[in-house]
Amino acid sequence: MPSPVPLLALDFDGVICNGLSEYFQTTCRAYGEIWGVENLGDWEADFCALRPVIESGWEMPILLRALAMGVTREAIAHHWTPLRDEIVKAEQCDRIKIATVVDQVRDRWIQEDLNGWFALHHFYPGVLDQIQTWLLAKTPELWIISTKEGRFIAQLLHQQGIDFPSGHIFGKEVKRPKADSLRQLLFKQPSAWFVEDRMETLENIADQPDLQVVELFLADWGYNTPKMRDLAQQHPRIRPLSLAQFHGDFGHWQNEE
Secondary structure (H helix, E strand, O other), rough: OOOOOEEEOOOOOOOOOOOHHHHHHHHHHHHHHHHHOOOOOOOOOHHHHHHOOOOOOHHHHHHHHHHHHHOHHHHHHHHHHHHHHHHHHHOOOOOOHHHHHHHHHHHHHHHHHHHHHOOOOEEEOOOOHHHHHHHHHHOEEEEEOOOOHHHHHHHHHHHHOOOOOOOOOOOHHHOOHHHHHHHHHHHHOOOOEEEOHHHHHHHHHHOHHHHOOOEEEEEEEOOOHHHHHHHHHHHHEEEEEHHHHHHHOOOHHHOOO
């Protein structure tokens, strides 16, 4: 039976892959280059807990800077954007330069210790098997829309034995919001489903009239908080999605468990 979903787009980090350990280690290395500090102390638990506030990779060293400066987890969780902008201004940070340092750190790490870099990524239970099932069935049409570099996504999937369709990954290199990537996909199909773990991203898409044909799902296993999941529960256009639903029939995705 053909899938009722003609086109399914998935975020990568927080939906397919749990890369929190890699994020933290890359951020520590980048932080050392930017601020000249090597021994930061143990901030991994705080950093990982606060990962849901991050939208783009350049923010990660700023988050670590905030923690090192003594800003509390509660303050960061509730007031991240103004705190981030205040640190950027006070420290005269250049967002593009920070993003470049993060990318360069990651590139060097991959070149020098690819297996070590791979080892810090963990795929959510059963997600790769489900993706492989869809790919073999050739339905639905699968895409990945992510703020992570597409080349990194392709490497990680290939290392796991998943040869994702060439050209079906929209990574950071496309330099456009996820909403615009969805618009491009709607030229191929009249409707689409999109799974994302960041509530703010889904809210932004839900507010755009021309994207009303996109069914929106918040992956409750990803980088989000109970408060974000409660917001999804109450939102008229966004449905919380569990791993059990993700592995099941598409008909169950739109029903509460």
